[in-house]
Amino acid sequence: MCLGVPGRVVDLLENHMARVDVSGNLLEISVRLTPEVRVGQHVLIHAGFAMQIIDEDLARETREVWEELQRYARQ
Amino acid sequence: MPGNDHYEEYLLREIRAEQLELSLMEVCGTHTMAIAKSGLRGLVPPNLKLLSGPGCPVCVTAQGDIDAVIELVRKPGVTLATFGDMMRVPGTDSSLQEERSRGADIRVVYSPLDALELASQHPEREVVFLGIGFETTAPAVAVALEEAVRRGLKNFSIMVLHKLVPPALEVIFSDPDLVVDGLICPGHVSAVIGTAPYEALVEKYHKPCVVTGFEPRDILEGIYMLLRQLRNGQARVEIQYRRVVKPEGNPIAREAINRVFQPAAARWRGLGLIPDSGLEIRPEYEQWDARKKLGITEIEDRPIKGCSCGEVLRGKLAPNDCPLFGQRCTPMRPVGPCMVSQEGACAAYYRYRRI
Numbered sequence: 001m002c003l004g005v006p007g008r009v010v011d012l013l014e015n016h017m018a019r020v021d022v023s024g025n026l027l028e029i030s031v032r033l034t035p036e037v038r039v040g041q042h043v044l045i046h047a048g049f050a051m052q053i054i055d056e057d058l059a060r061e062t063r064e065v066w067e068e069l070q071r072y073a074r075q
Numbered sequence: 076m077p078g079n080d081h082y083e084e085y086l087l088r089e090i091r092a093e094q095l096e097l098s099l100m101e102v103c104g105t106h107t108m109a110i111a112k113s114g115l116r117g118l119v120p121p122n123l124k125l126l127s128g129p130g131c132p133v134c135v136t137a138q139g140d141i142d143a144v145i146e147l148v149r150k151p152g153v154t155l156a157t158f159g160d161m162m163r164v165p166g167t168d169s170s171l172q173e174e175r176s177r178g179a180d181i182r183v184v185y186s187p188l189d190a191l192e193l194a195s196q197h198p199e200r201e202v203v204f205l206g207i208g209f210e211t212t213a214p215a216v217a218v219a220l221e222e223a224v225r226r227g228l229k230n231f232s233i234m235v236l237h238k239l240v241p242p243a244l245e246v247i248f249s250d251p252d253l254v255v256d257g258l259i260c261p262g263h264v265s266a267v268i269g270t271a272p273y274e275a276l277v278e279k280y281h282k283p284c285v286v287t288g289f290e291p292r293d294i295l296e297g298i299y300m301l302l303r304q305l306r307n308g309q310a311r312v313e314i315q316y317r318r319v320v321k322p323e324g325n326p327i328a329r330e331a332i333n334r335v336f337q338p339a340a341a342r343w344r345g346l347g348l349i350p351d352s353g354l355e356i357r358p359e360y361e362q363w364d365a366r367k368k369l370g371i372t373e374i375e376d377r378p379i380k381g382c383s384c385g386e387v388l389r390g391k392l393a394p395n396d397c398p399l400f401g402q403r404c405t406p407m408r409p410v411g412p413c414m415v416s417q418e419g420a421c422a423a424y425y426r427y428r429r430i
């Protein structure tokens with residue numbers, strides 16, 4: 001139950017609901033806890049609710065760690 | 076910043092260079108599963124211990140509370156709506172699955188909102204939703220209760236077994252027998268609670284905390300960040316999983332929890348009674364509280380014979396050190412909840428064991 005899954009918002013519906021694409025499946029979830037979410041954004045879904053908007057612009061690596069390791073790699 | 080194919084290798088090389096004896100604990104069942112799946116425990120040097128903590132909500136549920144749920148489904152007119160992972164959890168003399176085969180009305184739902192639909196379709200039944208989980212599920216359950224109030228659904232109530240993560244971490248850190256040098260903090264719980272609770276822990280116990288994501292790359296980076304702090308004698312809160320976790324968490328979700336619930340003492344398997352580590356429904360919503368509405372009493376914990384889940388959940392025993400592991404206890408015939416739940420440490424070890 002604690003398993004969070006990411007989904008992309010494809011449509012905003014009535015009553016704080018949204019249609020999301022979760023690996024090709026369309027689900028209806030509540031966006032009451034992330035009211036500022038827009039179509040096209042990714043959200044983290046728990047128990048049928050978007051719990052957080054995922055910031056896709058933030059890279060999958062932490063910049064300083066990455067740079068540090070680059071330095072080691074060059075040594 | 077370009078993606079680097081060798082990034083994981085670099086991280087692993089740095090982690091493997093660690094000489095000190097250190098123990099890091101992950102406190103999220105999804106981390107336990109991801110670490111087992113990636114085989115990471117076998118890749119880090121033996122002086123680096125990766126312990127699993129009390130991060131599986133099904134596993135930490137006290138035996139007496141499971142027995143209370145079983146008592147509840149035996150009441151006439153009751154329909155229980157629950158997340159699927161509760162079905163096979165063994166109570167003292169039954170499980171929800173067994174109760175269903177004996178005729179109890181138990182429905183597996185994905186969201187508490189599905190339970191609301193059940194209640195409005197079946198006005199003749201009392202539909203009870205089993206509210207279980209940490210800060211990731213509690214806000215959803217809170218919103219569902221408010222929705223029931225708004226719709227005037229009188230045949231809906233919630234049996235609350237929710238638990239809060241920070242008070243359990245406090246118990247782990249203050250245990251003199253257990254040495255945890257750093258914490259791999261749960262990614263999704265932190266998306267709700269933010270970093271403030273860890274700041275308080277760091278201040279008190281001076282152990283580094285890194286909020287970490289769930290891909291192998293995230294976990295390696297999180298471990299590296301912990302080791303880097305430990306090498307430099309630091310103890311800070313860092314967020315590795317920045318694409319999901321903001322320092323402030325999700326205040327709207329926390330407000331939803333606080334409107335409906337208030338903190339209460341809760342019993343944890345393995346950790347015992349911890350003050351303010353659970354949630355209870357506020358008195359103003361009493362009529363939606365299944366315990367009060369249906370007169371469910373507290374049931375004492377009767378430990379499962381031979382099962383070491385309690386020690387496993389404290390990080391004191393690795394699952395494969397339990398004498399029943401893989402012999403008398405397997406996912407097909409689980410003895411304890413740590414072998415039942417997808418997120419349980421015993422199930423994770425069993426599923427990805429190296430033979």
Ligand code: SF4
Pocket residue numbers: 381382383384385387394397398399400401404405409410411412413414415421
């Ligand atoms: S292996 Fe089975 S009996 Fe042993 S601690 Fe895990 S769940 Fe309990």
